Amino acid sequence: MQKLPSWRTEPEIQALYNLLQVLNSYRNYSEPLQLLLARVMRFERFGRRRVMVKKGQRGNSFYFIYMGTVAVTEDEDGSSAFLDPHPTLLHKGDCFGELGLMSPSVRRATVVCMEETEFLVVDREDFFANKLDQEFQKDAQHRFEFFRKMDLFESWSDEKLWKLVTLGKVEKFSYGQLVLKDFIESPSIMFVCKGSCEVLRLIDLGTSPFYYKWIWQHLELIDDTSLKTHLNEPSPVERFKEFQIKSYPVQDFSTLKLKHLQKAWEQQGSSFSRRIKTSGNTLPKTLGPKIKSRHPHSLECPMINTEYGELPEEAAVGAYIKIHTVEEGETVGLHQILLPENQRDMRPLVLVSLGAEVIRIRREKFWELIDSEVKEKLYRFQIKYPSDEDMCQKFLQENSWNIFRKDLMRLLLKPRQRPSFIPIRPKKKGIYNPKSLVLDLCSLDKETKPCYPIFMAPQKYLPPLRIVQAITAPRYKIQELLPQYKNAGVLV
Numbered sequence: 001m002q003k004l005p006s007w008r009t010e011p012e013i014q015a016l017y018n019l020l021q022v023l024n025s026y027r028n029y030s031e032p033l034q035l036l037l038a039r040v041m042r043f044e045r046f047g048r049r050r051v052m053v054k055k056g057q058r059g060n061s062f063y064f065i066y067m068g069t070v071a072v073t074e075d076e077d078g079s080s081a082f083l084d085p086h087p088t089l090l091h092k093g094d095c096f097g098e099l100g101l102m103s104p105s106v107r108r109a110t111v112v113c114m115e116e117t118e119f120l121v122v123d124r125e126d127f128f129a130n131k132l133d134q135e136f137q138k139d140a141q142h143r144f145e146f147f148r149k150m151d152l153f154e155s156w157s158d159e160k161l162w163k164l165v166t167l168g169k170v171e172k173f174s175y176g177q178l179v180l181k182d183f184i185e186s187p188s189i190m191f192v193c194k195g196s197c198e199v200l201r202l203i204d205l206g207t208s209p210f211y212y213k214w215i216w217q218h219l220e221l222i223d224d225t226s227l228k229t230h231l232n233e234p235s236p237v238e239r240f241k242e243f244q245i246k247s248y249p250v251q252d253f254s255t256l257k258l259k260h261l262q263k264a265w266e267q268q269g270s271s272f273s274r275r276i277k278t279s280g281n282t283l284p285k286t287l288g289p290k291i292k293s294r295h296p297h298s299l300e301c302p303m304i305n306t307e308y309g310e311l312p313e314e315a316a317v318g319a320y321i322k323i324h325t326v327e328e329g330e331t332v333g334l335h336q337i338l339l340p341e342n343q344r345d346m347r348p349l350v351l352v353s354l355g356a357e358v359i360r361i362r363r364e365k366f367w368e369l370i371d372s373e374v375k376e377k378l379y380r381f382q383i384k385y386p387s388d389e390d391m392c393q394k395f396l397q398e399n400s401w402n403i404f405r406k407d408l409m410r411l412l413l414k415p416r417q418r419p420s421f422i423p424i425r426p427k428k429k430g431i432y433n434p435k436s437l438v439l440d441l442c443s444l445d446k447e448t449k450p451c452y453p454i455f456m457a458p459q460k461y462l463p464p465l466r467i468v469q470a471i472t473a474p475r476y477k478i479q480e481l482l483p484q485y486k487n488a489g490v491l492v
């Protein structure tokens with residue numbers, strides 16, 4: 001790569017072409033164009049604070065970022081990038097410098113290295129000889145057509161729309177890739193031009209009164225004598241019954257039917273005399289026994305203090321909760337743009353790609369461009385996201401369903417499946433076991449704990465928090481709820 005382009009042999013050009021497949025913006029070009037570029041690109045490396053492109057100056061080169069990060073700024077020396085908490089950053093695989101090469105040939109912005117950065121440089125003559133200008137015109141036309149279809153800009157002239165087109169580029173994100181850590185704080189808005197994205201909220205479950213109550217309700221099933229102090233509610237047995245019946249979305253009414261029949265028989269003077277125990281402190285018999293805790297004694301584990309009382313330290317976990325999906329043609333970050341700052345919901349929200357192409361535009365640039373008609377339409381975009389407490393309740397409800405579904409799948413399908421092939425991998429230090437993403441309330445007081453991954457969120461949002469995807473609690477064996485499946489996989 002560091003060899004002068006004119007010295008490269010054919011096999012070296014092919015090797016460079018292969019090497020550059022990791023760069024998104026390069027890979028997007030046709031294969032012949034990629035090969036042509038591999039012949040002419042120069043390799044360059046610069047240190048932090050080096051200004052690559054200066055706003056207002058004439059441009060001579062176009063750049064692919066091979067490694068490192070640069071910032072795009074409005075000032076001439078790029079110093080604002082080091083003061084701005086949210087600079088516009090370009091990373092490995094991105095490219096820049098095309099606008100200054102095309103008319104009106106001056107640089108529209110300054111680009112400065114944020115760290116030591118490696119570039120592949122295409123000079124002006126090669127840029128035009130390889131018709132890269134036409135590629136960028138095609139991209140711009142694509143953005144123009146996307147905005148033209150949007151109801152939001154229906155009243156705009158083509159000329160005005162082109163101004164918007166020049167404010168951002170299309171960025172591609174693969175499935176599951178993080179688009180923005182927090183789009184509430186982001187200085188940009190986004191237009192999803194292809195695919196979709198998910199809005200997630202990271203919730204510290206330990207701050208929710210509902211979660212606190214839920215945890216203790218379940219822990220009482222492990223030992224219902226030691227926890228009476230935690231809730232001033234009906235007896236634990238009562239709660240146990242209520243919970244166990246509710247915790248599976250299946251209810252067994254057979255005992256009620258029997259009771260009804262028994263009454264009918266008594267009225268008919270039948271000699272039937274068996275009594276079915278349905279009331280009192282026991283569960284309906286047909287529901288069977290719960291899975292017994294292996295620790296019938298009081299729960300001994302480290303506790304932490306929360307607003308509502310003590311919570312086992314292990315149960316102080318967080319979860320990412322999906323609150324919205326942004327579809328193709330929709331926007332991100334405009335949902336409260338018209339609200340006064342003191343009325344805005346400032347809770348951090350994460351944006352994750354489900355396979356998406358987005359156009360990112362700085363808020364202030366967008367604001368300068370929009371007129372009263374667009375502002376009026378923006379009122380329609382206002383979305384109120386649910387409260388953390390509501391999200392927590394939803395998470396726990398879905399959790400019960402998910403655990404139930406897994407139990408059911410295990411019961412109905414597992415014995416029929418062939419054992420899956422699990423390659424033996426050498427154990428690596430520091431790579432967490434994905435199973436640890438499930439908090440198991442039955443093993444809270446076990447000596448050996450699974451090593452949970454730690455969420456390294458900036459302290460201003462949350463303390464380091466173990467993230468879970470699900471919580472398993474003491475529960476009935478599903479066979480007891482579905483007696484026709486006495487043995488897993490076999491319907492009797």
Ligand SMILES: Nc1ncnc2c1ncn2[C@@H]1O[C@@H]2COP(=O)(O)O[C@H]2[C@H]1O
Nearest residue numbers: 053072096097098099100107108109167
């Ligand atoms: N908002 C933006 N987002 C990403 N890249 C940009 C943005 N504005 C300008 N650029 C790039 O920064 C470059 C500065 O030099 P050019 O004007 O030649 O080309 C410009 C674009 O490639």
